[in-house]
Amino acid sequence: MKKTVSRIITSVRQFLSEKFHSEDSRLPYFITVIIALVLVVGGINLFIELTETLKTDTLARYDATITDYIISFRNPSLTAFFKFVTDIGDVTGYLIVLVLFVILSWRIIKSWKYVLQSVVVLVLATLSNMALKRFVDRARPGIEHLVTVETLSYPSGHAMGAMAFFGFLIYLISKLRIHRGLRYAIMLLFALLILSIGISRIYLGVHFPSDVAGGFIAGFIWVVFCILIFDVIQIFRRDPEV
Template sequence: MRESIRALIQKIKAFLIHNFHQYNSKLPYIITVVVALIIVIGGINMFVELTDELHDELLPQYDQAITDYVIAFRTPALTQFFIFITHVGDLYGYLIVLAISSLLSFFIFKKWRGLLQTIFVLVLASLSNTILKRFIDRARPGIEHLVSVETLSYPSGHAMSAMAFYGFVIYLFFNFKINIYLKIGIAIFLVFIILAIGISRIYLGVHYPSDVAGGYIAGLIWVVFCILIFNLVEVFRKDQKT
């Protein structure tokens, strides 16, 4: 990713130097940020399109059909499993994961930047989720809730935070110098966690499927945006030293 951004910046530099007499060394970075914003805006457009469909007659039908299918599998054992999974997507679940990540960062990888970036992405997703919930103001499903909830429904905070947090962790692991099969194994496990957290919210009766889909899209937007910006900042920092 970082090398791709550096190559793009070099091409923009070459284009600007060749075509314009007055050249600002910071301009290629500004243009790259604009490109990143355009990519993110495309993702936001997908989120807005889904949000607009909340008032359509067809989406509630899909929500109901999927919800009925998922809750048809309710059993005491499966309920306990999904309650555990949904707690993995709660604040205390993230604190445990962050504590483990801190130990790994300190004793094995000797790097703190990735940990701080992950915290930033999680906080960003959580704050934006709170704003989106209040703005969209969608009530929770009117079926039995197997866990207590106090906030509004759309988008799912659990799905959004899981996608942002664990999605960014997947990105970090693929940048670590570890065995490729271990990377793939960790990625598959974390993807399972992301999907399981989303399904748990439907199974427990506290979210519509479209809430979960909206949360995934919004979380992915933050992951992509933060990866682009973090790498751009790192490229800029190194280029300024040379």
């Protein structure tokens, strides 16, 4: 893996030095593409390694220890909070956020491109999660479930969708020309929401911690991969002869 990444970086450095000057407008897009490609390769490798350890005793012990610790905090107030949070990571929650994003795009950003890109990321994450669940075929935890679930366990669809959708929104917000403090506050809010949705699935008893970790990794892969694709498209739109 390290050798592969090293070869990619060396090749890119040589390519950029030969093809571009520092003031070339396409250079930032190429740099983003290369960084994204390295992260995607690393993320896929990490996801595969985690998936291969699902049936090991070591991972089972970690899952049990972390789960026992989190559910030890169960109380009515916290249960109500995590049920609310987990609903945000469901279809209704995403629809509400998308509606708000559409309004923001219409009134402030004046572009529908980012809305379409966000939908693409979410759809890709959702479809791939369904396929991965069927392929891995891991049963849900055998503890009390505080919410109703019908699908398989690994990777967590809520964790994967939250990382993909809200993670991509964090990327988009980082590019907006708004007040720095407001930008960082929104990005932090989304980051905490992603983390809370993941924890909620463990707290509610419907996922192992490794399910959530796998979902986060897979969702992050989609975020970075889509950034890569969108930047490649931007490169070709800037110069069809690239």
